[in-house]
Amino acid sequence: MSEVTETINELLQSIGLAADYRTDSLTLLEQGESRYIRDFKLNFTSTLTSEHLSTKECALLALSVAVNNNNKPLTNYFTKYAEEQGAIAADTAEAAACASLLASNNIFYRFRHFTQKEKYTQIPARIRMQIMMKPVTGKEFFELMSLTISAVNGCEMCVNAHEDSLIKMGTTEERIFDAIRIASLVTASGKVIY
Amino acid sequence: MITIGQAFPKFSKTAVVSIEKGKEFETINSDYFTNEDNVWTVMFWWPKDFTFVCPTEIAEFNKAFGEFRDRDARLIGASTDSEFVHAAWRRDHDDLRDLKFPMLADTSKSLAEELGILEPTEKVAYRATFIIDPTGVVRWVCVNDLNVGRNVKEVLRVLDGLQTDELCPCNWEKGQETLNA
Numbered sequence: 431m432s433e434v435t436e437t438i439n440e441l442l443q444s445i446g447l448a449a450d451y452r453t454d455s456l457t458l459l460e461q462g463e464s465r466y467i468r469d470f471k472l473n474f475t476s477t478l479t480s481e482h483l484s485t486k487e488c489a490l491l492a493l494s495v496a497v498n499n500n501n502k503p504l505t506n507y508f509t510k511y512a513e514e515q516g517a518i519a520a521d522t523a524e525a526a527a528c529a530s531l532l533a534s535n536n537i538f539y540r541f542r543h544f545t546q547k548e549k550y551t552q553i554p555a556r557i558r559m560q561i562m563m564k565p566v567t568g569k570e571f572f573e574l575m576s577l578t579i580s581a582v583n584g585c586e587m588c589v590n591a592h593e594d595s596l597i598k599m600g601t602t603e604e605r606i607f608d609a610i611r612i613a614s615l616v617t618a619s620g621k622v623i624y
Numbered sequence: 625m626i627t628i629g630q631a632f633p634k635f636s637k638t639a640v641v642s643i644e645k646g647k648e649f650e651t652i653n654s655d656y657f658t659n660e661d662n663v664w665t666v667m668f669w670w671p672k673d674f675t676f677v678c679p680t681e682i683a684e685f686n687k688a689f690g691e692f693r694d695r696d697a698r699l700i701g702a703s704t705d706s707e708f709v710h711a712a713w714r715r716d717h718d719d720l721r722d723l724k725f726p727m728l729a730d731t732s733k734s735l736a737e738e739l740g741i742l743e744p745t746e747k748v749a750y751r752a753t754f755i756i757d758p759t760g761v762v763r764w765v766c767v768n769d770l771n772v773g774r775n776v777k778e779v780l781r782v783l784d785g786l787q788t789d790e791l792c793p794c795n796w797e798k799g800q801e802t803l804n805a
Contacts, residue, residue: 539794555790560696562791563662573793580794591793 434463441471445507445623455622470622477615478511482605486515487571490525491609494575495582495616497529503623504616520566527561528575535559535576536583543587570599577606578613625740627765632657632665632756633738639700639726640710648711652700652726658760664697664787665756666779667728669741669749671770673705673713681751683719684776691780695787697755702728704736704748741767753779755786 431439438460442451452460459467478488489512496504509522534557542550565572577592596606626633636653657665668685670678682701692699703710707729714720714727728735730749736742741752751768763786768774 535792535794539792554785555795556784558787558789559791560662560787576792585794588792588794591795595793 432460432463434460434467437467437471441467441474444475445503446510447503447623453622453624459622470619473615474619477612477619480608480612482602482608483612484515486512486517486521487574488612489515490517490521490567490571491575491578491612492616493522494525494529494579495613496620497526498533498579498582499617499620501616501620501624504620508616524561524565524567524572525575528565528572529579531559531561532576532579532588533583536580536585536588539588540583540585543585570596570601573599574601574606574609578609581610582613582617625765625767626738626754626762628762630762631760632754632762633735635730635735635738637728637730637735638707639728640707640714641726643711643715643721649707650726652728654760656698657756657758659758662696662758664695664758664783665700666692666697666753666783667700667702667756668751668753668774668779669702669736670751671703671743671746671748673703673709674716677771677773679717679719681773681776682723684774686719686723686725688776688780689724692783695780695783697783699725700728701725702730702735702749704730704733704742706731743770755779755783757786 438456439449442449458464459470477492478485480488483491489508493505493508493512496508512522512525538555538557562572562576567575573592573596577589577596580588580592593606597603632654634654636651638649639652640648641650642648656663670681672678685699685701689699701723705713707727710727710729714723730736733742733747736749739752739754741750742748743750748770750770751772751774753764753766753774754762755764757763764782766774766779766782
């Protein structure tokens with residue numbers, strides 16, 4: 431077995447996928463014996479560790495991003511991992527809910543910010559966001575999850591608004607930064623595992 | 625009449641919640657109007673049980689029960705008839721048997737009187753609708769004359785308008801404080 435296949439096997443095992451699981455991009459990496467596969471594996475493992483987030487928080491953030499990215503294998507994996515880290519069904523549900531709600535908000539508010547037309551800020555949004563009132567994962571964490579999804583979806587003003595409100599809640603920049611790191615790595619993982 | 629911005633009056637009344645024997649009645653009081661769970665209340669009144677316009681209207685509210693539930697709003701129907709009249713009417717009328725919301729019996733007419741919705745000659749309630757927010761404050765009142773039915777869609781539209789939707793700090797604009805909900 432080639433070294434790259436060995437690394438792939440270890441990776442697949444850690445995600446709970448069968449040894450013969452391959453996607454087109456994974457096959458390309460394997461056939462070209464890409465050095466990237468080792469970075470990829472290490473990056474993937476590091477999505478679950480942070481000095482500023484608990485393992486459960488890492489798992490829920492990763493889950494939310496996987497849902498946002500419509501990634502089935504990663505959604506399954508992070509759900510299971512979140513549960514192992516003590517997340518209850520209401521927590522994982524909220525990670526999914528946040529991904530879905532923020533997907534709408536990111537499109538909607540990005541449009542408002544893009545156009546910068548007064549008229550569009552005056553028309554009521556008619557998007558219900560009641561889960562933001564009393565999130566089960568806590569206001570600060572929900573805000574962090576919202577920021578994370580907004581960063582993935584590329585809404586500049588959403589990112590700035592959520593970041594600003596987190597800082598006002600007393601969240602450290604290190605904690606925010608780690609959440610974004612996890613989001614970027616989960617998104618990158620989804621290019622190979624999907 | 626109690627109007628917008630005023631606290632809904634305190635009360636405790638019997639309501640019909642079922643036609644199942646032994647499970648017909650429940651006491652409803654105004655305590656849960658004020659709650660931490662962000663639950664709104666929609667209370668609608670009609671003049672008399674066993675009359676013609678009423679069951680159509682009540683059935684319309686019942687059809688929209690899920691719409692109110694999804695908006696975290698509790699629906700309560702009320703008239704000045706007694707709980708026994710309510711129960712009899714529910715058993716008697718096809719459209720009313722499966723009602724999902726309680727029918728409040730303001731038999732003493734004290735609540736209708738306090739709300740200011742008692743018709744002066746017959747002493748029955750006008751077709752009044754109240755939307756009460758989770759702090760127990762009346763946010764919308766609509767009163768129809770005795771014979772004019774209501775549009776349930778309009779009540780839902782108003783409820784949508786009253787419930788804050790843009791809770792996301794993304795709604796933040798330059799120079800504006802971020803939201804502290």
